[in-house]
Amino acid sequence: MPSFVANVNQQTDVLPKGVKALMDNGLVTIPGRYIKPPSHRAVKHLIVPGVEIPVIDMAALESDQEKFVQTLCKASSEWGIFQVINHGIPVATMQGMVYGVLELFDLPIEEKMKYYTEEVFVPVRYCTSMTPSQETHMEWHDHFQHYFSNTEKEHPWPEKPACYRRLASSYVSSVRHLSQTLMSALSEGLGLDSNCLAKSFGDSEMILRSNYYPPCPNPDLALGMNGHTDSGGLTILFEDQVGGLQARKGDLWYDLKPIKNAFIVNIADQLEVLSNGKYKSIEHRVLVQPDQTRLSIVAFCNPSRDAVIGPLPELIDEQNPDLYKGRMLHSSILALPLLSSFSAHVRGTAAGLEIFNIY
Numbered sequence: 208m209p210s211f212v213a214n215v216n217q218q219t220d221v222l223p224k225g226v227k228a229l230m231d232n233g234l235v236t237i238p239g240r241y242i243k244p245p246s247h248r249a250v251k252h253l254i255v256p257g258v259e260i261p262v263i264d265m266a267a268l269e270s271d272q273e274k275f276v277q278t279l280c281k282a283s284s285e286w287g288i289f290q291v292i293n294h295g296i297p298v299a300t301m302q303g304m305v306y307g308v309l310e311l312f313d314l315p316i317e318e319k320m321k322y323y324t325e326e327v328f329v330p331v332r333y334c335t336s337m338t339p340s341q342e343t344h345m346e347w348h349d350h351f352q353h354y355f356s357n358t359e360k361e362h363p364w365p366e367k368p369a370c371y372r373r374l375a376s377s378y379v380s381s382v383r384h385l386s387q388t389l390m391s392a393l394s395e396g397l398g399l400d401s402n403c404l405a406k407s408f409g410d411s412e413m414i415l416r417s418n419y420y421p422p423c424p425n426p427d428l429a430l431g432m433n434g435h436t437d438s439g440g441l442t443i444l445f446e447d448q449v450g451g452l453q454a455r456k457g458d459l460w461y462d463l464k465p466i467k468n469a470f471i472v473n474i475a476d477q478l479e480v481l482s483n484g485k486y487k488s489i490e491h492r493v494l495v496q497p498d499q500t501r502l503s504i505v506a507f508c509n510p511s512r513d514a515v516i517g518p519l520p521e522l523i524d525e526q527n528p529d530l531y532k533g534r535m536l537h538s539s540i541l542a543l544p545l546l547s548s549f550s551a552h553v554r555g556t557a558a559g560l561e562i563f564n565i566y
């Protein structure tokens with residue numbers, strides 16, 4: 208067994224094995240632990256169906272950079288979430304990753320349980336919901352997660368499935384490159400040098416998380432993922448065509464319509480803080496389906512855990528006071544406590560701040 212496997216001493220027979228395993232065993236009604244109290248369930252009349260969030264065409268970066276930056280900046284300020292097309296990442300890389308991830312979830316449960324842990328900063332984590340040992344109401348998904356520290360030389364990928372290392376490495380390097388391009392443009396959107404945000408991130412880190420949402424026998428009683436904002440920097444998400452991701456504005460939840468082979472990108476808490484509130488970290492959640500499995504592959508591009516995060520000094524003057532005054536934090540604690548005072552729904556999953564889970 209690889210040395211990084213985190214739970215060698217845990218009794219795997221008492222750990223939750225995940226919702227895929229439940230469904231594979233023929234479950235017909237969801238167990239009580241997955242039933243949300245009525246106040247936490249999705250309310251139909253507060254959902255706006257089939258919304259097209261801003262679409263950022265990366266091809267425009269070549270033809271008219273200034274306009275591209277303006278469009279990106281507007282989407283990040285007004286929505287904090289947008290779809291990215293013509294991003295240059297080959298469809299084969301994305302579909303290859305999907306294939307590898309599906310193979311990973313299809314491994315025998317004993318193989319997956321070797322990686323079961325509630326720790327976040329481990330190279331490989333398999334878990335279900337967020338932190339099952341602390342939750343009264345679990346989320347209807349399983350996930351594999353990889354933490355890439357900024358000092359890492361070579362990532363210890365799982366040995367099985369054999370194709371996974373190659374497919375995932377290629378995906379990660381493509382997504383890293385996309386995040387760097389977006390971060391440069393987001394810096395310029397703040398009227399700053401293109402490397403300004405990257406400098407504040409320090410040696411940035413990444414968490415790659417694949418979420419598997421099997422069909423749910425009682426989809427109205429459960430949630431795939433509770434409403435939360437991501438606590439890191441920039442989130443780059445690839446999903447299949449099933450749908451279920453929703454973003455919140457005011458009291459309404461906007462049902463996001465996937466565009467084939469596009470990425471969904473959202474601003475996370477620490478980028479909101481760095482921009483002194485210009486870019487918005489939007490709350491989002493996931494609904495589940497009665498008859499379809501949904502897969503999302505999420506790259507959280509985060510500042511170094513050593514970085515101290517506060518609004519960029521260049522953005523502060525008399526007209527633009529520091530909105531997060533006196534509340535600069537180490538990135539290792541992440542920005543969650545800053546923003547949680549503004550939104551009762553902030554949970555901070557992305558870089559693993561489940562300790563602040565308020566549900």
Ligand SMILES: O=C(O)CCC(=O)C(=O)O
Nearest residue numbers: 418452493503505556557
């Ligand atoms: O599955 C999705 O679409 C959203 C996942 C997400 O928000 C997360 O992992 O933080």
Ligand SMILES: [Fe+2]
Nearest residue numbers: 436437491556
């Ligand atoms: Fe998220």
